[in-house]
Amino acid sequence: MPGTAAVVTSLRPTALDQGVDGLVDQHANPGGALPNWLVNYVSGDLPFKTIEGLRAQVKRRHYPEFEAHIKEHFARYPFLWPRS
Numbered sequence: 001m002p003g004t005a006a007v008v009t010s011l012r013p014t015a016l017d018q019g020v021d022g023l024v025d026q027h028a029n030p031g032g033a034l035p036n037w038l039v040n041y042v043s044g045d046l047p048f049k050t051i052e053g054l055r056a057q058v059k060r061r062h063y064p065e066f067e068a069h070i071k072e073h074f075a076r077y078p079f080l081w082p083r084s
Contacts, residue, residue, distance in 0.1 A: 005031035009047070024051065 006029045013022040024047035028039045057063075074080060 005029065022051070024048075 009026040013020050
């Protein structure tokens with residue numbers, strides 16, 4: 001029976017002496033014909049892929065597309081840019 005789609009994700013990081021440990025919990029209810037247990041089973045590796053993607057982005061340290069977007073945004077809305 002179709003219903004309202006929902007995804008609940010929580011990330012609980014814990015600081016360690018040499019880095020960060022974390023617990024990621026994700027549950028999905030697509031609101032469609034597939035049973036919730038099947039959707040949650042198939043999407044079990046999504047939190048790991050999310051963390052891997054975040055780790056790759058942090059290592060980049062240079063984001064030309066985002067930097068261009070921010071530069072254009074603040075040129076259009078200069079009152080948002082904090083001036084010292």
